[in-house]
Amino acid sequence: xxxxxxxxxxxxxxxxxxxxxxxxxxxxxxxxxxxxxxxxxxxxxxxxxxxxxxxxxxxxxxxxxxxxxxxxxxxxxxxxxxxxxxxxxxxxxxxxxxxxxxxxxxxxxxxxxxxxxxxxxxxxxxxxxxxxxxxxxxxxxxxxxxxxxxxxxxxxxxxxxxxxxxxxxxxxxxxxxxxxxxxxxxxxxxxxxxxxxxxxxxxxxxxxxxxxxxxxxxxxxxxxxxxxxxxxxxxxxxxxxxxxxxxxxxxxxxxxxxxxxxxxx
Amino acid sequence: xxxxxxxxxxxxxxxxxxxxxxxxxxxxxxxxxxxxxxxxxxxxxxxxxxxxxxxxxxxxxxxxxxxxxxxxxxxxxxxxxxxxxxxxxxxxxxxxxxxxxxxxxxxxxxxxxxxxxxxxxxxxxxxxxxxxxxxxxxxxxxxxxxxxxxxxxxxxxxxxxxxxxxxxxxxxxxxxxxxxxxxxxxxxxxxxxxxxxxxxxxxxxxxxxxxxxxxxxxxxxxxxxxxxxxxxxxxxxxxxxxxxxxxxxxxxxxxxxxxxxxxxxxxxxxxxxxxxxxxxxxxxxxxxxxxxxxxxxxxxxxxxxxxxxx
Numbered sequence: 373x374x375x376x377x378x379x380x381x382x383x384x385x386x387x388x389x390x391x392x393x394x395x396x397x398x399x400x401x402x403x404x405x406x407x408x409x410x411x412x413x414x415x416x417x418x419x420x421x422x423x424x425x426x427x428x429x430x431x432x433x434x435x436x437x438x439x440x441x442x443x444x445x446x447x448x449x450x451x452x453x454x455x456x457x458x459x460x461x462x463x464x465x466x467x468x469x470x471x472x473x474x475x476x477x478x479x480x481x482x483x484x485x486x487x488x489x490x491x492x493x494x495x496x497x498x499x500x501x502x503x504x505x506x507x508x509x510x511x512x513x514x515x516x517x518x519x520x521x522x523x524x525x526x527x528x529x530x531x532x533x534x535x536x537x538x539x540x541x542x543x544x545x546x547x548x549x550x551x552x553x554x555x556x557x558x559x560x561x562x563x564x565x566x567x568x569x570x571x572x573x574x575x576x577x578x579x580x581x582x583x584x585x586x587x588x589x590x591x592x593x594x595x596x597x598x599x600x601x602x603x604x605x606x607x608x609x610x611x612x613x614x615x616x617x618x619x620x621x622x623x624x625x626x627x628x629x630x631x632x633x634x635x636x637x
Numbered sequence: 638x639x640x641x642x643x644x645x646x647x648x649x650x651x652x653x654x655x656x657x658x659x660x661x662x663x664x665x666x667x668x669x670x671x672x673x674x675x676x677x678x679x680x681x682x683x684x685x686x687x688x689x690x691x692x693x694x695x696x697x698x699x700x701x702x703x704x705x706x707x708x709x710x711x712x713x714x715x716x717x718x719x720x721x722x723x724x725x726x727x728x729x730x731x732x733x734x735x736x737x738x739x740x741x742x743x744x745x746x747x748x749x750x751x752x753x754x755x756x757x758x759x760x761x762x763x764x765x766x767x768x769x770x771x772x773x774x775x776x777x778x779x780x781x782x783x784x785x786x787x788x789x790x791x792x793x794x795x796x797x798x799x800x801x802x803x804x805x806x807x808x809x810x811x812x813x814x815x816x817x818x819x820x821x822x823x824x825x826x827x828x829x830x831x832x833x834x835x836x837x838x839x840x841x842x843x844x845x846x847x848x849x850x851x852x853x854x855x856x857x858x859x860x861x862x863x864x865x866x867x868x869x870x871x872x873x874x875x876x877x878x879x880x881x882x883x884x885x886x887x888x889x890x891x892x893x894x895x896x897x898x899x900x901x902x903x904x905x906x907x908x909x910x911x912x913x914x915x916x917x918x919x920x921x922x923x924x925x926x927x928x929x930x931x932x933x934x935x936x937x938x939x940x941x942x943x944x945x946x947x
Binding site: 381382384385386388389391392393395396399467470471472474475476477478479480481482632636637 | 650682685688689690691692709710711713714716718720722723724725726727733736737738740741742743744745746785789
C-alpha cells in the first residue's frame with residue numbers, strides 16, 4: 373500500500389470514529405432530554421420572569437437597552453457554558469466509571485479524535501440548549517442579533533472552551549463529587565460575576581478591575597455584542613481570551629490523554 | 638508470520654511493585670494459545686499492555702509486525718479484546734454497543750449494522766438487540782463482549798477469562814464458536830483462563846506465568862507428556878473397607894465407599910492396575926479421570942516456582 377493511500381485510510385478511519393463518538397454523544401443527551409434540555413429552559417424562564425420581568429421592570433435602561441433585552445444574552449450564554457461543561461464531564465466520567473472508555477482505548481482511534489468527538493458532543497449540547505433558551509426568550513423579548521456571525525462564533529468557541537474544561541475535570545475525577553466541585557464552586561461564581569445581570573460599568577472602580585480577571589466576562593460581553601451591538605470590553609479581547617484558553621485547555625487535555633492519566637494503569 | 642512477539646516486557650507499579658519481570662513470549666499466526674497462571678500472576682497485566690490499556694515500563698511488543706511504540710494504530714487494528722470484567726455501556730442498546738465499536742475501527746455505519754447483525758445472530762443475541770446492556774444475563778453479557786470484539790474482524794482475538802461465571806452449556810457453545818473462528822477464519826486466539834480443562838481442550842500452545850515470569854512455555858501436548866501422573870476414579874461393584882495396597886499405584890477410598898481413587902504414575906500402564914485389581918477380586922464397573930493432566934502439571938510448576946521464590 374502506498375504512503376498516500378495509507379494516510380487516506382488513516383484519516384478515513386479517524387473521521388468515521390469521530391462521527392461515531394459524536395453520534396453516540398448526541399444520542400446520549402437527546403435520549404435523556406428531560407434531564408438535559410428541559411432544566412435549562414425552566415431556569416431561563418424563571419430568570420427572565422423574576423429578574424427580567426418583575427425586578428427588571430423597575431430598573432432603568434442598561435447601556436441603552438431595557439433590562440430584559442440586556443439580560444437575555446447572558447442567560448443564553450449561561451446555558452451554553454454550564455451545559456457544554458456538564459455534558460462532557462458527566463459523559464466522559466461515566467465512560468471511565470463503567471470502563472467502556474476501554475472500547476476506545478483498544479480501538480485504533482487517536483487521542484485527538486477522542487478529544488474532538490467528546491468536545492463536539494459538548495458543543496452540540498451547549499448550542500442545543502442555547503437554541504432552546506433563545507426560543508424561550510422569544511416569549512419575553514425580540515431576538516434580532518446585530519452581528520449573527522459574531523454571535524455564533526462566540527457561542528461555539530465558548531462551548532469548545534468549556535467542553536475542554538469538562539473533559540479535564542472528568543479525567544481527574546474519581547467520584548461524582550469531584551465532577552461537581554468545579555461547576556459549583558468555580559464555574560457558577562465566575563458565571564454569575566461575569567456580567568450576566570449587570571454591566572461592569574455599574575460597579576465601583578476596584579470591582580471593575582477585578583472583573584477583568586474573570587474570563588467569563590469576555591465571553592458574555594462578546595456574545596452580548598453579537599446580539600445587541602454593545603459590550604463592556606472590545607470584541608477582539610473576547611476572541612483573544614477565548615482562543616488563548618482553548619489553546620491552553622486543549623494542550624492540557626491532549627497531554628492528559630496521551631499520558632493516559634486517569635484512564636490507563 | 639509471528640502474530641505476537643513480546644520481548645523483555647517489564648511492568649512496575651510505584652517503581653517497586655513488579656507485575657511483569659521481563660517476560661518473553663511468541664505466538665504464531667493462527668495459533669490457539671493460552672496464558673495460564675494463578676491470580677495475580679501477571680496475565681491480565683500482560684494482556685493489558687498488548688491491548689494498550691496498561692502502559693509498559695520497558696520492553697517491546699509487536700503484533701503482526703506492528704510495533705506498539707511506533708505504530709500503535711497498526712497494533713490496535715489487528716486486535717479484538719474480550720476483557721475479564723464487563724466494560725460496555727449498560728445504559729445503551731446492545732446493537733449500538735456493537736455498532737459503536739465497529740465505528741471506532743473505521744467501519745461505516747451501514748457496514749457496521751450488517752456486521753453487528755451477523756455477530757449478534759451468531760452469538761444468539763439478535764433478539765435482544767434493543768435491550769440495554771445491563772438487562773442481559775451474565776452469559777449474554779459475555780457473548781456480547783465477544784460479538785463486540787469480533788465486529789471489526791481482527792486478526793487476533795484476546796480473551797481474558799471469557800467463560801468465568803458462565804454455565805456449562807454456554808461455555809461449551811462458546812468453546813465451539815472460538816474453535817470455529819480459529820480454524821475457519823484463521824483468527825489467532827490468545828486466552829487466559831482459570832478452567833484448565835478449557836486450555837487442554839482448546840489450545841495448541843500454552844505459557845504458564847507466575848510471579849510476573851513465564852515459567853513454562855510450549856505445546857500443550859509436550860507439557861502434558863511431562864505430567865508425572867494421572868488420577869482416575871474407579872467405580873467398584875462392591876464397596877471396600879480399606880484401600881488396596883498395589884504399588885506403584887497410590888490408592889484412596891473416596892467418601893462414597895464404592896469409589897476408589899488411583900494415581901497412575903507416568904510410564905505405568907493402566908492395564909497393570911486392572912490386572913492387579915482383578916487378581917484381588919475387585920471388579921470395576923466404570924472409570925473417569927479425576928483432574929485433568931494440565932491442572933496437575935500446572936500446580937506442580939507453580940509450586941516449584943513458589944519454592945524458588947522463597
